[in-house]
Amino acid sequence: MKIVDLEAYLCHFPLPAPFYPSWIPGVPSMNNSLLLVRLMTDEGIDGYTASVAFLSELKGAPDLLKVFLVERDPFKVEDFVRVFRSARAVGVRAWFMDVALWDIIGKAAGQPIYRLMGGYRDRVKAYASTGELREPARRVEDALALVEKGFKAIKLRIRSADPREDIAVVEAVRGAVGPDIDIMVDANQAWPIHGFADYPSWDLKRAMTMVKELDRLGVAWLEEPLGMHEYDALTTLTQSTPLNISGGEMNADLGEFRELIGRRCYDIIQPDVTLSCGLQNGKKIAGMAEAAGIVLNPHTWTNGIGFAANLQLMGAIPNCTYCEYPIEYPGWVPEARDAMLSQPFEIDEEGFVPLPEGPGLGIEVDMEKVRAHGERVA
Template sequence: MKIVKVEAIPFAIPYVKPLRFASGEVHTADHVLVRVHTDEGLVGTAEAPPRPYTYGETQESIVAVVDKIFAPQILGLTLLERESVHERLDRTVGNPTAKAAIDMALWDTLGQAAGMPVSGLLGGYTDRMRVSHMVGFASAEKMVAEAERVRGTYGVTTFKVKVGRRPYTEDVAACRALREALGDDVELYIDGNRGWTAPESARVLRELADLNLMFAEELCPADDVLGRRWLVERCPVPFIADESATRAGEVTRELLGGSATAISVKTARTGFTASQRVLHECEGLGVEVVMGNQIDGQVGTLCSVAFGSAHRHSARYAGELSNFLDMTDDLLTEPLTIENGTLRVREGAGLGIDIDPDKLARYRQDI
């Protein structure tokens, strides 16, 4: 079964409210729907969410690199020649979410061809994941209100708190307010998106020592090599590398260099193939992983839960699977639902992605 066409369709869906964090803010999901077509009529689907402030990609650049460079290189290859696909994609540096979307769309098509769910092909460990919800920048009162709403409505009991503003006032106050309001049975961890210095991060961790945080993520820049190592040595909880460890080689560098003790796996930037390599590397080194979120829509979230639920190591902790709740709409015919704090994989062959053609026509940006 051969690849005969690759589509990159730009679409834009507004968020209910801006999502704010230390490295940027997002008002609209300016994403790209990637589709891989085969000569037997099967179509695999995935989502590429550009994050220019993290990876340098834009919606326009993703469409251009898929249309002009990647698609011509992989046309004619079969679904089983995935290593050849990656060899050709890797001739072009960067463009992680464009490459990841092609990879996941190929897996979706392969699952359909085999009549099996992708989660089963990847490992089939479980059929659902616990959900972690990201709480973005706002006043402490609004952050608490959002967390209480999500817990009450969806049963979510794990929250990733965005920090990286003024560390000794706003951020500490928000974390303390969340712990006080939500109680000790809720899991909390913090993500600084590189917004603090190493000394600031160390002081905040000392001030929050009584809050029983689960993780600390990217509190200071990895480029501050000595400062980051100094901080990680003193961090009382696993220190997650996220945007500083976007592929297997960077994971090796951060872990062996002492700049991280845990890794965030994001299928939006490493697809399924490279995500497995990162996951297995972490398993071999005895390093914890969490399933991260690229502020994905529902298509991207389906991909994340399919991968995360497929493996014991990635299903251990709650995955960041709820950012689609902040979007005013989405593209799936049957929307995702979070129940009792969990999200299930879709049944059936492939990833179970069924795009509503009317919604796609309404939100696409190229017609």
């Protein structure tokens, strides 16, 4: 089998309401923006993938990707690991293309990817991952609505200038949902985006103060409390507290995760196969983490295809405890997150996300919607 061509669309799927992401203060999102790629083979089997986009910065990426992909065997994924490293060196973060390769492999084998990679579980417990900074009263209302929908865990964003405001939000939600709902918090300090609005920065001292308060409130983990390459400070923080510390969504490739795991920077690592490593290296990272007694709960806040790809890794490995389910009403809803799919991912009655049983990613891409909301760029 050979890859013969690719088709790519830069898509902007409109959100039902503006979304104000904690990680880009001052820049409301009006669309779910992404580069969608269909990889075509000489045997008529197509593989799909997508990369999160900001504006139009990825328009030229498909032409460069073609140089690295066409006329190669999609089954030789290890060869592509080196290829994707080369692509990064000339300007494209190409790990997301690994997902299309595995989609092809799964379809050729007639099996979902997670079964080919280990087949450990067929569903994963979900946590509702919110995305905005909100006042305590509003966040309590949100949390109760999410519990009503069946979620057993909720992640909150905390990144206020005054740490007392962050603690007030967590205290209010804990008081409202009770002790049986897991609460996670994300400080979004690993890769701050400056230039639009104030972005309060944490140092080790502030992080140490926060973990004491969060541990008192029974928080399950604190995510991204420090910069993504502050290895020494992260190790100091993680070893100083019983509270789980997590992160890693924008760290890249095996070398950085070897550092994170070897130095025990985190109790929970959170690579994203479309941003950090691909599925092939994601499985290797999971093995390194398992050997060190570290949990791997992938980051999924990209789009429906990215969610599907990370879900396949979750199904393949034993050391995953939770599936991040991005949701923030009224703007970031499942129908908008998964707008490029024929149907959105949902949780079951017990609060789990079932693994798709179809071959490859197990999803159906709605090309009619893709063409309606996308510009063909290759």
